[in-house]
Amino acid sequence: MPELPEVETIQKGLLQIFESINTPIGNVHRSSQSLRFPWPRNFCKEISGQRIVNIYRRAKYLVFETSGQDFICHLGMTGNWRLDENRAITKRPHDHLFIELGHKKVLIYNDVRRFGFFDFVDAGHLELSRWFSHLGPEPLDSETFHAEYLFVNSRKKQTSVKSFIMDQRLVVGIGNIYASEVLFRSGLRPTGKAGRLSRESCQNLVRAIREVLSEAMAQGGTTIKDFRAAGGSKGYFQQKLMVYGRDEQECRVCGSGIRKKRIAGRSTFWCGRCQNR
DNA sequence: ATTTTCTCCTGCATGC
DNA sequence: TGCATGCAGGAGAAAA
Structure with missing residues (x-):
């Protein structure tokens, strides 16, 4: 689905959500289906309880910098996030990841075609990751893209x-x-x-x-x-x-x-x- | 080596 | 109505 402007829009929205709720990640659950790749080992357990330090965009990836294991989310063609204030009523088909945030609030990743994926990374050395090593410059960076x-x-x-x-x-x-x-x-x-x-x-x-x-x-x-x-x-x-x-x-x-x-x-x-x- | 096609997946529109 | 076909914002693998 998303190209750079959409990923950037989602990144800003997610950051706003985490800043306004201002609480560590609570319980995390996922669907039993794989996305584009199998889920990283112990994914839910690893990010549960962590504090979000920052969320930013590189290329079409969302990068979540946390107090523990940093991770990335690629949205593929149909990946999307939404905040549910009352999960029991609003669960939808193709919901794949549920991140509880304080009182009854749940951040949900939905992906109809399952071309998106999550992976652990070291946000401090993104360029060393297999997902980032071959990427060209950011189009809005006039120093490197001209x-x-x-x-x-x-x-x-x-x-x-x-x-x-x-x-x-x-x-x-x-x-x-x-x-x-x-x-x-x-x-x-x-x-x-x-x-x-x-x-x-x-x-x-x-x-x-x-x-x-x-x-x-x-x-x-x-x-x-x-x-x-x-x-x-x-x-x-x-x-x-x-x-x-x-x-x-x-x-x-x-x-x-x-x-x-x-x-x-x-x-x-x-x-x-x-x-x- | 470079470039195009295939592939993953589901949903929807279209046409017979 | 049902079924087959093609297409959809990505991108790595495979084929050409």
């Missing part, structure tokens, strides 16, 4: 520009929705070869990535199907989508028809007139 970086790393790449920017080894956080949106804003065809990007196009790409992700975060993410912030609120960026899911509709800028095509197995949307480079 036009020249894109230009240099795109040389001789035969893959499409769209697949290129979705490669988490290059830059993290861009998934299938925002890839189309970013390319619309930068005026680039998604099918173009990455290796042919000019310096100017790289500059436009970097700017578009920063703008689109920032604006989406400000809107609380994109709610296409069922995304909700941890507090339960919807995202509103879907109202600003220019191309994603708009095939057969008119371009909001020039009025020509939005096209749709599968690139590397993923649906891709663009305007043939506005995106001509």
